[in-house]
Amino acid sequence: MNKAQIKMTETIAVLIIFFFLLVFGFSFYTKIQKTSISRDAERNADLKAIALAQKAAFLPELQCTFRNIQTDNCFDELKVNAFIRAMTSSSTKEFYLDTFGFSEVTLEQLDIDSSGSDLFPLYSNPKLDSLFISTITVPVTIYNPIEDRYKFAQLLVKSYG
Amino acid sequence: MKKAQISMQFNWIFVLIAGALILVFFANVINTQTKFSRSKIAATVLNDIDAISTGAEVSRGTIQVINVPNLNLGFRCTETCSCTYSLSDTQVPYGDKVMFAPDLVKGIRMLAWTNDWSMPYRVSNMVLITSPEVRYIILEDANNEDLVSDIFAELPPRLMKIDDSEELVFNKELVAKNDLPNIQDLNNYKVKIIGFDGFDLSREIPKNLQSMGDAFVTAIKISPNDRLISFYQKEGNSWSTDPTTLPFLEKSLLYAAIFAENPEMYRCGTERILHKMQFVTDVYKERTEGLLASFLSCQTPYDESLQILDDMDQTVTDILSDGLKEGDKQDFIDLNNAAYGGAGLNRKNEALQTVSSCEGMY
Numbered sequence: 001m002n003k004a005q006i007k008m009t010e011t012i013a014v015l016i017i018f019f020f021l022l023v024f025g026f027s028f029y030t031k032i033q034k035t036s037i038s039r040d041a042e043r044n045a046d047l048k049a050i051a052l053a054q055k056a057a058f059l060p061e062l063q064c065t066f067r068n069i070q071t072d073n074c075f076d077e078l079k080v081n082a083f084i085r086a087m088t089s090s091s092t093k094e095f096y097l098d099t100f101g102f103s104e105v106t107l108e109q110l111d112i113d114s115s116g117s118d119l120f121p122l123y124s125n126p127k128l129d130s131l132f133i134s135t136i137t138v139p140v141t142i143y144n145p146i147e148d149r150y151k152f153a154q155l156l157v158k159s160y161g
Numbered sequence: 162m163k164k165a166q167i168s169m170q171f172n173w174i175f176v177l178i179a180g181a182l183i184l185v186f187f188a189n190v191i192n193t194q195t196k197f198s199r200s201k202i203a204a205t206v207l208n209d210i211d212a213i214s215t216g217a218e219v220s221r222g223t224i225q226v227i228n229v230p231n232l233n234l235g236f237r238c239t240e241t242c243s244c245t246y247s248l249s250d251t252q253v254p255y256g257d258k259v260m261f262a263p264d265l266v267k268g269i270r271m272l273a274w275t276n277d278w279s280m281p282y283r284v285s286n287m288v289l290i291t292s293p294e295v296r297y298i299i300l301e302d303a304n305n306e307d308l309v310s311d312i313f314a315e316l317p318p319r320l321m322k323i324d325d326s327e328e329l330v331f332n333k334e335l336v337a338k339n340d341l342p343n344i345q346d347l348n349n350y351k352v353k354i355i356g357f358d359g360f361d362l363s364r365e366i367p368k369n370l371q372s373m374g375d376a377f378v379t380a381i382k383i384s385p386n387d388r389l390i391s392f393y394q395k396e397g398n399s400w401s402t403d404p405t406t407l408p409f410l411e412k413s414l415l416y417a418a419i420f421a422e423n424p425e426m427y428r429c430g431t432e433r434i435l436h437k438m439q440f441v442t443d444v445y446k447e448r449t450e451g452l453l454a455s456f457l458s459c460q461t462p463y464d465e466s467l468q469i470l471d472d473m474d475q476t477v478t479d480i481l482s483d484g485l486k487e488g489d490k491q492d493f494i495d496l497n498n499a500a501y502g503g504a505g506l507n508r509k510n511e512a513l514q515t516v517s518s519c520e521g522m523y
Contacts, residue, residue, distance in 0.1 A: 004168045011172075015179060022186070044208060051215040055257075058219040060283040061444040065523045067514060068282060070221075082447035092440060099257040145520045146455040 038131070045134040045161030049103075053138045053157045056105050056122065064143045075107055075153070077144040080120050087123065102127035102160040109142055112152045132161035203251035206230060210246070214258055217273045217288050224317045225273045226330050234271070236262040236290070236422065242429035259430050259437075261420040262290035263351055264376075272330050274317050274420075276413045280473070281500040281507040282445060282523035284438045287413065287430065289420040296349040297333045297419065300341060302357035308385055309335075309357060312415065342367050354380040355419055362393055362400040371398050381418055383409075388490055390415070392424040407431075408490040410497055428485045435477050435485075442477070445522060446470045452520050459519035466509045466522055473499050473506075 056062065057073055061083055064074035086092045100123045109118035138155040206229070217225055238244040244255040246262075259278075274289040297316075302309050317331040336344060338359060346369040356362075360382050365371075370378050378395035382404075391404040405424035409415055414431060421427040446467060453463040476496050480489045501507050506522070514521040 008172075011175070026190070047208070047212055051212060054215060054219050060285070061441045065282070065521075067521060068279070068510070068523055070283065076448070078448040078451045079444050081451075082444045085447065086440065086443055095436070095440060096257075101256075145452065 041161055042132050042134070045132040045159050046136075048101075048161070049134040049136040049157050049159035052100060052103050052105065052159055053136050053155060055099060056155060056157065057138065057140065059099075062122070071143075073138070073140045074150075075140060075142050075155075077142050077151075078146070080107060080122070080142070083122060084120060093125075096123060097125065100125065102130065104156075104158040106156045106158075107140070107142065108154050108156055110152045110154060115149075115151045126158075127160035130160035134159045134161060199249055200251055202230075203248040206232065206234075206248055207246065207251055207253045210234070211253060214260065214273065214288050214290075217275045218258060218286050221275055221277045221286055223275050224321075224330075225275075226321060226323060226328075227271045227273060228269060229266075229271045231267075231269050234266040235264060236260065236266065236426070237264055238423075238426040238429040240425060242425075242432065244426070244429055259285055259287040259433050260290060261287065261417045261426060261430050262422065263292070263295050263353075263420070264422040265351070266290060266292045267350055268292045268294045270328075270330065272317060274416075276416055278411065278413045278434050280411075280438060280496065281505070281510070282441065284441050285434050287417060287434065289416060291331065291420055292351075293329045293332055294349055295332060295351040295353065296347060297331070298336050298341070298344065298352065298354045299333060300354065300356040300360055301335060301337050302359045304359060305357045305385055312355075312412070312419075315412070316416070316419070343369075345369050346373070351377050352379075353419070354378075356380060356382050358382075358384055358386075362404075365398050366395055366400065370395075379423070383415060383418075388493055389487065390418045390427070392418075392427070394423075406487045407485060408487065408493045410493040432481060432485050435481055439474060439477055439481075442470055442474050446474070449522050452522070456519050459513060459516065462509050462513050462519070463522075465504075466506060466513075469499050469506045469509070 058070070060070070062075050062079050064071040064076045087096070102125055103123065104121075104126060105123040107120040107122055109115070109120070111117040136157045136159075138157070140153050140155050142151045142153045143149070144151070210227075210229070213225070213227055217223065232248055235247040236244075237247075244260070245252040246255065246260070247253070270293055272291050272293065275286050276289060277286045278284050299309065299313055313333065313335050316333055319329065319331055319333055320327045321330045322328075323330075332349065338356075341354070342364070344367050352370055352373065354360075360380075362380065362382060366378060373395070375395045375397070380393040380400060382391045382393065384390075388408050388410070389406050390409050391406040393400045393404045396402075407418075407424055407428060409418060414427075417430055418427050421430065449463055449467055449470065453460060453467070456463070473496060476492050476499070480492050499505055510522050513519045
């Protein structure tokens with residue numbers, strides 16, 4: 001091997017190492033970016049679940065009202081039943097898709113004061129290929145205007161990210 | 162040519178190609194990163210705005226002054242009511258939100274005012290968004306003095322205390338009709354004039370606003386007795402000659418028209434509320450039927466209320482069947498009477514609540 005050939009091989013070797021380091025650095029950076037993106041997505045799914053719980057708790061078609069004044073974190077049982085029945089229609093479900101998107105919203109009546117437990121599935125549209133599922137539980141009450149009685153419950157919101 | 166010379170030239174060509182490759186590679190990386198970073202910022206800001214507007218949406222009657230990055234936030238609704246808000250190239254659909262805003266929100270602060278829409282039961286909250294840099298000129302009107310002063314008083318305050326200093330949050334001013342031709346240009350990027358019956362739009366645009374772009378000067382003319390709002394835009398030195406006129410119901414929709422960029426945004430938001438009203442009404446109908454089955458002594462008022470709810474439902478269906486238009490004025494009046502009239506739902510609900518053995522409908 002003459003001098004020029006050795007120099008050329010040297011240059012090529014330097015270039016190969018340079019590009020190898022570059023590719024290694026870039027793939028490392030991409031991995032970090034991917035982790036950061038997935039962390040953001042997870043955070044967004046959590047935020048979305050909180051926003052959904054907020055929305056569900058303040059929907060006029062579910063919330064308790066007395067003299068047209070809303071009571072926070074209170075669900076009217078008659079409205080809840082009417083809402084569940086309305087949700088069987090595809091047009092209603094389509095309308096609420098904008099509100100709840102890919103999520104599941106359930107009201108769970110708790111048997112704390114011997115009033116019996118019950119489950120009210122308000123909305124269900126799970127995403128099958130979801131990367132994250134964020135769940136949030138909010139303590140609420142269910143008011144039955146006929147019996148004039150409050151029951152303990154929790155609002156379960158599952159948000160699919 | 163000697164062997165060494167060829168080798169030298171080859172070396173230089175090799176270095177040039179390798180250098181160019183490296184340069185192109187880095188230029189690509191920088192370009193991709195810039196794009197990625199821009200869309201990341203836009204997505205973060207839009208996400209935050211989404212969370213803020215959701216918060217604003219569920220809290221009634223609140224005024225929020227939100228610090229935002231000094232970026233141009235866009236709001237628009239197409240003719241087919243596909244409404245989005247955007248930053249750079251990132252667009253987010255309104256979703257279930259009812260928002261009214263100028264097409265461009267500039268500056269470091271954004272005002273979000275939440276108003277509820279009840280007919281007579283609460284149907285939805287609407288979020289009215291603007292920038293303190295948008296100037297709202299409300300014209301005095303001798304025939305509508307009370308309404309004008311009510312509107313001016315109910316709109317968000319001009320100044321609010323933020324971090325121990327009084328800051329401009331809503332740039333509103335009350336101007337005498339005769340002073341309009343001489344108003345000064347205060348360097349606002351957008352000016353909206355709100356006039357009433359006496360607002361003469363056949364006259365020229367105020368002299369000092371004539372240099373502003375056509376899209377940046379708009380006006381609405383409110384006819385309270387006819388329950389109509391006409392939307393105008395600057396066209397050269399005069400106002401558009403073919404305004405879109407739409408009906409309104411309740412003051413909340415008047416405020417919506419004040420904040421909305423154009424008739425499309427107002428129409429889409431109003432239709433969204435009416436659509437929502439259909440679902441809320443269905444729930445109240447079923448709830449009332451449930452109460453009727455249990456409180457038999459209150460049968461008459463419940464029966465009458467159910468009839469009113471049916472009528473309201475039908476009226477809303479009629480309005481939505483071919484979209485909101487000027488001709489729906491009478492339907493809006495009927496809806497208002499059914500809700501707040503002498504024999505309306507509000508009275509029935511009040512009467513039900515005064516009888517101890519009955520349960521109110523809402």
